[in-house]
Amino acid sequence: MATRMSDSLMYRHLWTAPELDYLFEEKGRLSIWLDILKALASAQADLGIIPVESAAAIAELVSVETLDLDYVATQTRASSHSTLGLIKGLEQTLPPEVHQYVYYGATVQDVTDTWFGIVMRDVGDRVAAHLGQLQTTLLQLAETNRDTVMVGRTHGQPGAPITFGTKVASWADEVARHIIRLAEGRSRWSTGQLGGAVGVLGFFQPAGLELRARFCSALGLGTPDVSWLTSRDRLAEFGHTLAMVCATLARIGSEIYELQRPEIGELLEPRSSGGVSSITMPQKRNPESSEHLVTLARLVRAGSTVLLEGMDQQHERDGRGWKAEWIVLPEICEFSLLATTTAGAVLAGLEVNTTAMANNLAAHGALLRSEQVLAGLSTKIGKHEAQQLLQVALSELAPDGDIAAVLARHGVSASAEELRRWLTQPATGVAGEQVDAVLAATRVPSDSVR
Amino acid sequence: MATRMSDSLMYRHLWTAPELDYLFEEKGRLSIWLDILKALASAQADLGIIPVESAAAIAELVSVETLDLDYVATQTRASSHSTLGLIKGLEQTLPPEVHQYVYYGATVQDVTDTWFGIVMRDVGDRVAAHLGQLQTTLLQLAETNRDTVMVGRTHGQPGAPITFGTKVASWADEVARHIIRLAEGRSRWSTGQLGGAVGVLGFFQPAGLELRARFCSALGLGTPDVSWLTSRDRLAEFGHTLAMVCATLARIGSEIYELQRPEIGELLEPRSSGGVSSITMPQKRNPESSEHLVTLARLVRAGSTVLLEGMDQQHERDGRGWKAEWIVLPEICEFSLLATTTAGAVLAGLEVNTTAMANNLAAHGALLRSEQVLAGLSTKIGKHEAQQLLQVALSELAPDGDIAAVLARHGVSASAEELRRWLTQPATGVAGEQVDAVLAATRVPSDSVR
Amino acid sequence: MATRMSDSLMYRHLWTAPELDYLFEEKGRLSIWLDILKALASAQADLGIIPVESAAAIAELVSVETLDLDYVATQTRASSHSTLGLIKGLEQTLPPEVHQYVYYGATVQDVTDTWFGIVMRDVGDRVAAHLGQLQTTLLQLAETNRDTVMVGRTHGQPGAPITFGTKVASWADEVARHIIRLAEGRSRWSTGQLGGAVGVLGFFQPAGLELRARFCSALGLGTPDVSWLTSRDRLAEFGHTLAMVCATLARIGSEIYELQRPEIGELLEPRSSGGVSSITMPQKRNPESSEHLVTLARLVRAGSTVLLEGMDQQHERDGRGWKAEWIVLPEICEFSLLATTTAGAVLAGLEVNTTAMANNLAAHGALLRSEQVLAGLSTKIGKHEAQQLLQVALSELAPDGDIAAVLARHGVSASAEELRRWLTQPATGVAGEQVDAVLAATRVPSDSVR
Amino acid sequence: MATRMSDSLMYRHLWTAPELDYLFEEKGRLSIWLDILKALASAQADLGIIPVESAAAIAELVSVETLDLDYVATQTRASSHSTLGLIKGLEQTLPPEVHQYVYYGATVQDVTDTWFGIVMRDVGDRVAAHLGQLQTTLLQLAETNRDTVMVGRTHGQPGAPITFGTKVASWADEVARHIIRLAEGRSRWSTGQLGGAVGVLGFFQPAGLELRARFCSALGLGTPDVSWLTSRDRLAEFGHTLAMVCATLARIGSEIYELQRPEIGELLEPRSSGGVSSITMPQKRNPESSEHLVTLARLVRAGSTVLLEGMDQQHERDGRGWKAEWIVLPEICEFSLLATTTAGAVLAGLEVNTTAMANNLAAHGALLRSEQVLAGLSTKIGKHEAQQLLQVALSELAPDGDIAAVLARHGVSASAEELRRWLTQPATGVAGEQVDAVLAATRVPSDSVR
DSSP: OOSSGGGOTTTGGGTOOGGGHHHHSHHHHHHHHHHHHHHHHHHHHHTTSSOHHHHHHHHHHOOTTTOOHHHHHHHHHHHTOTTHHHHHHHHTTSOHHHHTTTTTTOOHHHHHHHHHHHHHHHHHHHHHHHHHHHHHHHHHHHHHTTTOEEEEEETTEEEEEEEHHHHHHHHHHHHHHHHHHHHHHHHHHSBOOOOTTTSSOGGGTTSHHHHHHHHHHHTTOBOOSSOOTTOOHHHHHHHHHHHHHHHHHHHHHHHHHHHTSTTTOSEEOOOOTTOOSOSSSTTOOOOHHHHHHHHHHHHHHHHHHHHHHTTOOOTTBOHHHHHHHHHHHHHHHHHHHHHHHHHHHHHHTOEEOHHHHHHHHHHTGGGGGHHHHHHHHHHHHOHHHHHHHHHHHHHHOOTTOOHHHHHHHTTOOOOHHHHHHHHHSOOOTTHHHHHHHHHHHHHHHHHHOO | OOSSGGGOTTTGGGTOOGGGHHHHSHHHHHHHHHHHHHHHHHHHHHTTSSOHHHHHHHHHHOOTTTOOHHHHHHHHHHHTOTTHHHHHHHHTTSOGGGGGGTTTTOOHHHHHHHHHHHHHHHHHHHHHHHHHHHHHHHHHHHHHTTTOEEEEEETTEEEEEEEHHHHHHHHHHHHHHHHHHHHHHHHHHSBOOOOTTTSSOGGGTTSHHHHHHHHHHHTTOBOOSSOOTTOOHHHHHHHHHHHHHHHHHHHHHHHHHHHTSTTTOSEEOOOOTTOOSOSSSTTOOOOHHHHHHHHHHHHHHHHHHHHHHTTOOOTTBOHHHHHHHHHHHHHHHHHHHHHHHHHHHHHHTOEEOHHHHHHHHHHTGGGGGHHHHHHHHHHHHOHHHHHHHHHHHHHHOOTTOOHHHHHHHTTOOOOHHHHHHHHHSOOOTTHHHHHHHHHHHHHHHHHHOO | OOSSGGGOTTTGGGTOOGGGHHHHSHHHHHHHHHHHHHHHHHHHHHTTSSOHHHHHHHHHHOOTTTOOHHHHHHHHHHHTOTTHHHHHHHHTTSOHHHHTTTTTTOOHHHHHHHHHHHHHHHHHHHHHHHHHHHHHHHHHHHHHTTTOEEEEEETTEEEEEEEHHHHHHHHHHHHHHHHHHHHHHHHHHSBOOOOTTTSSOGGGTTSHHHHHHHHHHHTTOBOOSSOOTTOOHHHHHHHHHHHHHHHHHHHHHHHHHHHTSTTTOSEEOOOOTTOOSOSSSTTOOOOHHHHHHHHHHHHHHHHHHHHHHTTOOOTTBOHHHHHHHHHHHHHHHHHHHHHHHHHHHHHHTOEEOHHHHHHHHHHTGGGGGHHHHHHHHHHHHOHHHHHHHHHHHHHHOOTTOOHHHHHHHTTOOOOHHHHHHHHHSOOOTTHHHHHHHHHHHHHHHHHHOO | OOSSGGGOTTTGGGTOOGGGHHHHSHHHHHHHHHHHHHHHHHHHHHTTSSOHHHHHHHHHHOOTTTOOHHHHHHHHHHHTOTTHHHHHHHHTTSOHHHHTTTTTTOOHHHHHHHHHHHHHHHHHHHHHHHHHHHHHHHHHHHHHTTTOEEEEEETTEEEEEEEHHHHHHHHHHHHHHHHHHHHHHHHHHSBOOOOTTTSSOGGGTTSHHHHHHHHHHHTTOBOOSSOOTTOOHHHHHHHHHHHHHHHHHHHHHHHHHHHTSTTTOSEEOOOOTTOOSOSSSTTOOOOHHHHHHHHHHHHHHHHHHHHHHTTOOOTTBOHHHHHHHHHHHHHHHHHHHHHHHHHHHHHHTOEEOHHHHHHHHHHTGGGGGHHHHHHHHHHHHOHHHHHHHHHHHHHHOOTTOOHHHHHHHTTOOOOHHHHHHHHHSOOOTTHHHHHHHHHHHHHHHHHHOO
8 A cells, every 4th residue: 555656556666666675665674673672672682671581482482474563553553652463463472571672761762763874874885986987988988978068058058169078077076076965974973872862871871872873883883972862964965975976966967868859869878678758659768767867866965955944943852843754765765876877877887879969969060169269269369359259250150151251350360270170179168187187187086985 | 767766666655745647747837738728728719719610529539648748848949949849749639620729829927827726726725635634633733732841942041831732722723824825825826827928828819818717717717817837926925925834844843853862752743653863863853744844844834935036027028037837836745745644644553751851840840830830920929039149049949849848038028828828829810721722713614714 | 154055246137136135135025024114003002002102113224224133143043933033123223211111912834924925915016027928928929920820730740731820819818817827826925914913812802803904905915804823725726836837937938949940040149249159169048938938847846846835733823844944945935936037038039030930831842731731632532542543642742742742643533623721721620710719819908917 | 224123323233243354345345346356467467367557556556545435336237237337446546458358257146156155164263263262251151150059940840959060061062062063164265266157167278177276276175176156055064153153142041040040130231331121110120132042042043044946056057045145154254244243242240149049949849859769769669669759749749848758648658868969969960960961071172272
């Protein structure tokens, strides 16, 4: 039973990343929650807080497989408490003398925030890994097209030549920064939570700090210096980092969407095998994956804002911001991972039409070389005069017109040789060198990072 | 299998309104989609576009009960098309000669946007109905407490007296405007969609307009003057109206949350029977429903922003903004309806502690009557001198101090009789009259509005 | 001294609407504030609350021209109070016996919220008036181009033919709804505020309600049933309405931006006389006004969200949400009015290149008529077979290829006559009729609405 | 002339940080722009691109003092170009032969983005420095109140004891992470821009890369590997970091606002000397600075979202997102710096009422020790039975009641000695140790970070 498209049998493939089921799908999530409870019991047994036998029983008998989910759900609703139903469910599978030692002294948020710590660690790592693969693709694409000249466009208008390599290098440069951000933030957001009622572990004194350290460590999480029950910058930072990652992928998607217009035809996202773009217009080939990158980025952006807003929390626990995270964090994780895999597939199969790139450049002819002509002319008659003259001259010039003739008509005595040089010299400035610089800079981090 | 908390077996009661299952739960949604396809076939048969027998077969045989959902889902994924899987699923239940006449000439968006029209109409109506009930509760509460004096607070600080009735009247006043907005917007967003490939129904010429009108009318929806495939203000308006409704409920929830602090103790949300607030602090009574109203409002606000952003769409169809609506619209509908029912329950069982209200007023004593003293004193020594004098005098006054003595110490010759009048006259200004005004104004609309 | 681009001498023309200076520029704003204080004094004199002579002196002597703004500012900072500096400034121009009767019993928010009421009324009216003019332009454009056939595009890809008129009609249809929304919301947001300390006018009892009614009425504003000091849905609704208006203009701007690409060349925003698009590329003609519409819409959207968030206010006054409105409301009003005038200029001078529209249609040739061919073929071999056959056939077809030959090669026995009819019949469906419908529907409201 | 409150003479002190005037006030901004043009000319002269004499003349003669701002503004409007007016203004102060060498080959965005690089570097450093001072205050406050016991509150309800030190430590812990984030992001956002027409410096070939490196280095900025004309993650990251900083300050402000309620009275923000909270209620002491922190945080959050949205830019330059940054970046920098100074003042003068803290704790009596009683009782009768028993027992217990008697009445044979231990042992768990941990962890970074 699914009321959201995200979990619809028909459409969940558009909104869900199966590789995250172990974190978010109900049984996966509960399985992690049970691991958390086991780690807690084990640490408590080590410190003599609960009997060793109880911890052993919990480790052995507690399992999502033997949990009666319907019973848990019913009890959850009956108690209006987020985990009392789960506790009652666990009691069904544990001997009576162990009942009280599962979930001993912990609160809902200890379990869910620790799960959040695992989620942020794992999803962050997976997004980084996907970006690493994406970057490999991008760097190859940039290298291959280091000198593939194409029209550079500003304000949607053809301006001056660039290379496709430099465009891709700009994408790779952005991705590289995200990989670094994910690495830098990791230690902040991969953190466990054990705070008890009000964040000071009054239930466990005097062993509280030691218990928390053991508990977090057993789960492979960092130990916080102070409980973060209402200190939520970790989530805000993580969410915004995902939102930036998706925004970069949306930028790539938008660029493909625009350059895939048949009127331009320079890029084509791969056609999915067996895919049908339109049933009313069978000839269509739509950039649907590229579009989807934009869609996902918008959703993740909206979600991340909720996490940022959620930083303004009151006192020692504040359900208002906290519960909103339950909806938003899984959602943006799913969308972000899906975005990285979608972008990976699009870029791996991207068709680059270098002929179209060359043709478009030719179609805009000498116009696009204006920057060079301007530079050359500036050395002869000064930049300002050159600008004014070119603005008039170029407005008179047909796409295939003779710029030398037009300039001569305006009294500029540029020799044919000079004009030839201005018009034929490699016009793409540092485009290739920028590719080299990005290759040099980003190949190292992509190796060294985790 | 649920990857989102919203559809989790354990937690869906916190995020989902069961009364909307017929619109959003997968089978409910598909059932409505099939109704749409039947209405289309019927209108097409009426106009001779498809055989009458085919429309009859579609009406009889197409049913969500006989649809093989797994097959539909598999075919959806295989085709990468949003409804081709559904079409193939329908073919399984239709005789071959009818196959081609189901979904004849329509596109995905014709189905989903028409579903959106039904969703906005029905959810708008249900929210309005819930608000109507809520308003009845509020008006009774306001009337009952028309003259229940309590501390008015500004900037979180006790200021001057109000009545609880006037506070509730301000809520009711806001709710009344939402009911009107929902009524005003209804004809705009209760609109069907039939545009075909690019919004001009080229497939159906020359009967396109007539077909659209019959199709929309059969579903109880308005007929648009022009296709709205990329004209999405209807959704943005609807989403924002829901967001405003939820913001009002959040304002009410926040107020209860604050006034439920034991240090204030003036309001108490009803305790859920069998509910447990805290397992580590068994004495706790948390305003959890009030908090949840704030949580839901934040989520709906974030979602509604996506719909507003989605208004900037390109050309004749634009997947980027459109697909985001698939996630956001169901989500904000569920949350909003849940918010109205939650608020309804909270307000219906709200405990108003008039003793605490009176005690708090007494505790701040004469301080809270400063506005009256200022007004009275102003008539004797002028407003400015009165202000300066009071600022000094009141800072010296103990909560239970003798204001007459303090004033006398500062040379103000207010008679005991004058002081008594300033300090004992009804100090709540137009509080009661405001209740009367809201009662008079809003009782009418709540009857007349749908 | 300006720290924001909005008020920069160099750039304010990009961010500010001079026709709103009387509302927002410091002297304009203060002039309105003084009008509000005069209206208050006059109403108070009428009710015997202050001496008639004082009200007369206030009416005569209070003026922004004689106010020492530097002194007001210094006193404002010294008192950390929003209007005490202003009161002290007014005292300088009033005889001592009148001092206490200016701003008598009112609070900051009474002045600023009443100003907000005037702002929302006036800016709403002006935006509606600008949209009315814009709509006239749009309706003419739609009528003129009712049958101007052009490529319809979906997912950025040429799909099937539409007319330019139907595209413009879709814009006009959206604008028409905004005009209605502005008319419907007007009575809600054109409302004065007089609440005193905590919204119940304790200072003025027993004449509070009568005073408020006279005060609001004198300023041409509605009288609220209850103080709206912390009831801010009026602002949220107004802000979102502006945001939707700007979003529609952004949609129009985006469309022009895309269709102005030389590779498409179907629309051109007017070139500003003397304008220079690029100093490094003199040949450029950038759609800068169209871009600016998108920029403004994003800023107004972000601002309107703050107003929506600001609805969750506490108690009887809450500085947190209220003060944010001081920044946001003027900003979104300026941007919105600027957007309507910018869009007006762009559309009034819009160049429609019908030759390019025809050429682009021809370039995509028979492909774009697939919807008709499909419809025709469906009547012969069934829709599904027709779809599959067309998908193969069209993929083999060169832009100028012979579709009859290709179909024949696939065994479809469509006669030349049939094909001719499918390929040459008016292919734009209800495009023209949609223009007629919008013209019919929107010409009436544009007259009747204020 | 100011149309925005931010630049109003009366109110700018609430919205503007004077220490940033050198970056944002019109003359300050232009002065930096001229420094950028001088650095460009100097680097160009070094590389032989322009005459050394011209660069010298530019260095000597170009000055904001001699610039005719009115002329610049008029020319800006006349040309509809963002910097042509400035260029014409500069020509007035330069000899004719130098005219063409100022702003040689650069574009608007080279100047404004490089200014952005300086802005982000400087504002980032200043915010970090302010946070460093704030942290010193916080750490002292935490240390002083390491063991100041107070009520811990969850869901707005008193729960169990904490210490005020641990609450402050949680603030300091969050601030410490922001200081680290600002340090980590610095090298990313302190970056210059020199891209020319389309980001490949075609005008300057072959010396482009060398020119860019010298130009950036001269201004103390990093050199990008590739032009970032449409790669805006730097801005999004910077903006979000500011938004997180402000959110933390808002959290602190909200806490003070709530705990300053006289009904709680545990904290008081310092009273501004000469400040007047309310003219109608002279006795009021409002937490206005604390409120303002929340206001500023909301505005910065909304602005930062625009920067994030702006990452999805097209091609090689895209005015839509770029121009929105002109409004948003200065705004959020001003607000953020103002927030750090406001918070600094609030915290430096914060009044901590330890008596109120103790009284509030006593008022909630034994109830607040329930966590300890529960822990103790759990060792005797098991956790579950203890929970159920306590829930009943505590509901019967008066604030000053005898818990031993109540427990005895329910058949629990806890000895008086045991009860005394549970009820009197230090109940604050790891509160103090958490302070120690934060002190240990954050004192180091606050020294070592820039």
